[in-house]
Amino acid sequence: MPIQSKYSDQKIETILAEVAAVFDKHNASSDLVLMIAGNIATNVINQKISKEQRTVIAEKFAQALMSSIEGSVH
Template structure:
């Protein structure tokens, strides 16, 4: 079953493009990019999610990340 988002594809693509441009502008390596994105995720959860729900949200986020990882080589 496909996952349906409440956000428009156009909005998501624009934000992703902006994030990629910022990382490229700063010549961020993969490791630095992942560290920065992880810090953003942590900050969003800590600042916007009630303490009682943070662990569950973080676990769902990690599960979604794991499901989105390709298990086959891309190169």
């Protein structure tokens, strides 16, 4: 059963397109984009999530990332 998001696909796609445009503007390589994405995730977890929940949220985020990679084996 797919996970239901509280955000519309249109909102997600709009923000994603805007972020991708910034990376394109700066000719960011794949490794730089991944580094920035990781830094954003780390900052959100450290600034917006309680200390008690950070590890759980980080593990769920990592699991979701692994699940979303094409061709990944679980």
